[in-house]
Amino acid sequence: MTSNLITATPAATGEGPQEMRSRSELTAKEVLREVGSVLRMSEKEASELTSSPVENDEEQTMVINMGPQHPSTHGVLRLMLELQGEKVLRCKPIIGYLHTGMEKQAEELTYMQGGTNVTRMDYVSPLNNELVFSLAVEKLLGIDGDIPERATWMRMLLSELNRMSSHLLFMATNGMDMGAVSMMIYGWREREEVLRFFQKVTGLRMNHNFIRPGGLAADLPAGWRDDVLTILEGLPSRLAEYDILMTNQPIWRERLQGVGVITAEEAVALGTSGPILRSTGVAWDLRRDLPYLKYKEVEFDVIVGSYGDSFDRYAIRLNEIRESMKIVYQVLDKMPSGDYRIQDKKVTPPPRARIDESMEALIHHFKIFTEGFKVPEGEVYVGIESPRGEIGCYIVSDGSPKPYRLHMRAPSFVNIQALPHMMRDGLIADAVAVISSIDPVLGEVDR
């Protein structure tokens, strides 16, 4: 660095003063190569595209359809691709094939039942959906400061284990999409261990409805520590196997490095979060930056990539499994004893044995399960870090036992907008790699 820096005086040129424009003037459109990544064509227009021959054969483009029934689109995602040969020019993701009307359905279900609805949105990490819903309801109720310690630590344990199982599913599907079909079997083998633990704790392998407003549905069963330790001790050697099978393998690198590149400005402008944002170098992880539960009291690293390509996203998720293992070890040490749910009779139902003894308990049980507990008026938004990014729950309550409006900010819904920008000028095979590296779950995209 030289000491005589050139000062920023306006030079004697015809360009005018060189000052920085304010951020809002540089519209995000300009940041995003708006000239042609997103194909904005309705279905009618696409079907009316005649195959009229173009003089120059090499410039002829065609619009083809990928999905919704497709082995590699991670569910019912449909892509309209504009191809020139094998190169993808523009792309339009078409969603809605799994729209379930969950936000409308939530207005018919009480807050106690809401967990069953919300958990089926991101069905790969259901406990995170329930967690964000419960945190939002507790904030509305005003009891978010009174949740017992043990309940909070249990929620952290389940959330991190769910992050591990979700990333293992990512590795499985990513491997299969790239052609490493044995990775599919390995990923599911590890996932089975975690699902077996969930089944022991919550009663179900998936869609548990276990994290409820006020705490959890039940306490951890006896012997849970040994089960968690079995999972944690079996994983590192398996993850090392994946490193040999995939990370260091030349074919894997060729297929993923430099594929689906997105820059940090684009990622922030598009609202992406989670591994996609972190792969571009932006170190944003809600567990560290806007902490919830007890994440302030555990030590973990935020894994950040530098190239913004699919290989970075794969590596981030692989290492996030290791970080989650670190967190689970700390949770094992710090798990306090205590209640698994708040003892507020208006919110949590009484233990079943008490119903035989006390009239009050019977009435509370009846009220909570039929009419539901009333939540004070107001609106609240809570966002947590799910394996796919920021999942948020926005609830508007009008004082009745059912939400007036429930909106889930699904990370995959927003992340899919990055697809056209990542796919531009890639090959179709790279398109598969890109979809897989975004790791969308169509249940939360369509809700």
Added chain:
Amino acid sequence: MSDEVLDSPAPAEQLYGCVVTYSRGEKVIHASRENYIATLKKAIDDSFTMCTDLTAVDFLTYASTNRQLPSGISDERFEIVLNLISLERRERLRLRVQIAEGESTLPTAFDLFPGTEAMEREVFDMFGIQFEGHPDPSRILMPEDWEGHPLRKDFSVGRIPVQFKGAPS
């Protein structure tokens, strides 16, 4: 946190030219349709560069008459809610705009936040609120020829009566 005042304090706090209220400890600013884009630009300049969420609420059958809006903001049927994040200051901000039923349009935030493209399409699909200047104003979740806007309160859930086995008909 739980004894936060629900109504805004008496001399209204202002931010980017809009009234500020607090909801369960979260900062909310109320913009109008006219100064919506200007407010967003000021927020972006003040480091709120990420828009995480853009959604709407239909207050047609809201049970209470007190919507806790600050004085000067009239309550309308629809409300557009944006959630912004400042990555530098690690803060969240919520922006609420009231939309009347008769003039259910709003300028699009797409030029400032391209990530709102899909979110605004969803709001149009579910509520019928049009966004002026949106590059692709079409339905996103429902089939393209669907009639009606499902999340409006006057659109019924569509529940069909279920007959259970063995139940008296």
Added chain:
Amino acid sequence: MALVRDVLDDGLGGLEHNFLTGRIEDLVKWSRSRSSWAATFGLACCAIEMMGTGAAHYDLARFGMEVFRASPRQADIMIVAGRVSQKMAPVMRQVYDQMMEPKWVISMGVCASTGGMFNNYAIVQGVDQIVPVDVYAPGCPPTPETLIHAIETLHQLIEDGEIMRRRAATGAGANVHITEIAAGATTTPIVLGVR
């Protein structure tokens, strides 16, 4: 009905080579049931459980079904795994129509069977409104054991020829309801072929 008969009882007695004799219909039904390929129609959460059933722990390969063909032209069974929305219904019918006879449909999960917990405007209340269903597997999602029970029931029906009789009786699918097996349950004796 045994496929391998004792040579001495057989009309072709006294032969020294090993023969397997049987009716062609029986051999065809046997091979159809032992090697049916599923069309990938995983829609939602049930798809995750379906993939788990195909994985190593629950292993559909021992029933000849580990191959999930993406192209409906090469598939025999359509396992509708997940909730079918209004937008997806015509796509589903198109995929079903593209499958070649004989084709079977397993409706996996409550959302596919009846609409499940989503009794609203967006979900088709049961895929039997669109395609004829042969076996309904309850559960939300059905555990892999339940799915294997459904698949094995279907295989047994195919092998017996029962499925064609049932289809002729209902005019549509075979309409078989199985009971759910809870996750991690101890071994339950399953009796196939009894309805």
